[in-house]
Amino acid sequence: NAGVTQTPKFRVLKTGQSMTLLCAQDMNHEYMYWYRQDPGMGLRLIHYSVGEGTTAKGEVPDGYNVSRLKKQNFLLGLESAAPSQTSVYFCASSYQADYSPLHFGNGTRLTVT
Amino acid sequence: AQTVTQSQPEMSVQEAETVTLSCTYDTSESDYYLFWYKQPPSRQMILVIRQEAYKQQNATENRFSVNFQKAAKSFSLKISDSQLGDAAMYFCAYRRRGGGGADGLTFGKGTHLIIQP
Numbered sequence: 479n480a481g482v483t484q485t486p487k488f489r490v491l492k493t494g495q496s497m498t499l500l501c502a503q504d505m506n507h508e509y510m511y512w513y514r515q516d517p518g519m520g521l522r523l524i525h526y527s528v529g530e531g532t533t534a535k536g537e538v539p540d541g542y543n544v545s546r547l548k549k550q551n552f553l554l555g556l557e558s559a560a561p562s563q564t565s566v567y568f569c570a571s572s573y574q575a576d577y578s579p580l581h582f583g584n585g586t587r588l589t590v591t
Numbered sequence: 592a593q594t595v596t597q598s599q600p601e602m603s604v605q606e607a608e609t610v611t612l613s614c615t616y617d618t619s620e621s622d623y624y625l626f627w628y629k630q631p632p633s634r635q636m637i638l639v640i641r642q643e644a645y646k647q648q649n650a651t652e653n654r655f656s657v658n659f660q661k662a663a664k665s666f667s668l669k670i671s672d673s674q675l676g677d678a679a680m681y682f683c684a685y686r687r688r689g690g691g692g693a694d695g696l697t698f699g700k701g702t703h704l705i706i707q708p
Contacts, residue, residue, distance in 0.1 A: 511695045518600070520682060520700040528693045536695070568636065570695070576688045577624055577643065580696055582636035 480504050484569050484583035491559040491590045499554040499586050501569030507581070508574040510552040511536075512544060514565040515585070521568065527552055528574075559590045593618045593685050597699035604673050605707045611658075612668045612702045614683030622688035625659070625666045626696065630680040639681070642666065644688070670704075678706045 482503045491497055501510065508529050513521040523536030525544040533544045541563060543555045552571075556563060566587050570580040594617045604610035616625070627639040642650045642659050649657050654671045670677055680703050684696040 509693060509695070513695075513698075518700060520595075520597075520698040521696075522698075523695050526693070526695055534694075566634065570636075572695075574693075576686055577641075579626055579638045579641060580636075585634045 482569055482571055482581050482583040484567075484586050486586060487584070488587050489589070491556075491588065493560060493590060495559050496555070496557050497559065497588075498556075499567055499569070499588075501552045501554070501571075501583060502550055503552075503569075503571040503581070504550065505571060505581065506549070507571035508549075509572045510546065511570045511572075511580065512542070512552065512554045513568045513570065514538065515568060516565050524554065524567075556588075559588075561590045564588060564590045593620075593623075593687065593697045595683050595685050595697050595699035597681075597683055597702050599702045600700075601703040601705065603705040603707060604670075606673055606675060608673055609669060609671045610673055610704065612670075612681050612683075612704065614666045614668070614699055616664050616666065616683070616685050618664070618685065618687070620687050620689075624686045624688060625657075626684040626686070627655070627657070627666075627668045628682045628684060628698075629677075630682065630701075631676075631678070636682075640668070673706050675706050675708060678704060680704070 512524040527546040530549040569583040572578040683699040
């Protein structure tokens with residue numbers, strides 16, 4: 479059982495380049511999330527999705543776009559990367575229930591030079 | 592908006608001793624869920640324990656227990672008989688009840704726990 483899988487694990491971009499992070503879950507979860515983790519800042523929500531074809535903004539959405547064309551996949555895009563987007567990105571998913579904990583992927587370390 | 596505060600950026604404890612990590616939160620909701628997650632150097636986020644706000648009994652999971660004080664909006668994590676494998680970042684998190692918690696968890700900034708052998 480793979481759980482939540484993120485690709486790639488590491489990436490280095492130059493300022494202005496674009497990329498897409500892929501998240502896949504095999505637990506049939508309705509809800510999916512993208513967080514970023516920065517030193518001393520904890521995890522902050524970028525965007526989330528409550529079902530296939532839906533997306534919503536979180537706490538820090540600027541500079542990112544997302545898509546959820548299939549229930550099991552949630553993509554995070556950076557159209558024009560900036561050094562401020564250097565971070566570790568986590569994807570998570572959960573059941574459609576507020577008591578359900580989030581299940582996390584192993585993160586993607588992104589460096590923008 | 593909800594906020595979660597972890598006032599201890601770093602804690603250190605001797606192996607086999609007990610340590611308590613602090614967490615306070617601010618919310619206008621009456622029903623919610625609270626979580627502690629552990630993040631070892633591997634970067635994996637691991638659920639440690641969960642507490643329902645409507646339950647007065649404190650949650651326990653083996654060596655991990657919480658002290659939940661709803662009126663004080665406090666949710667501390669106690670680790671008994673600390674082991675080297677407990678060394679990690681620990682995050683306190685809040686999830687509101689109702690609406691399915693669709694907007695996910697709100698996290699504190701974390702406490703780095705060091706275990707001294």
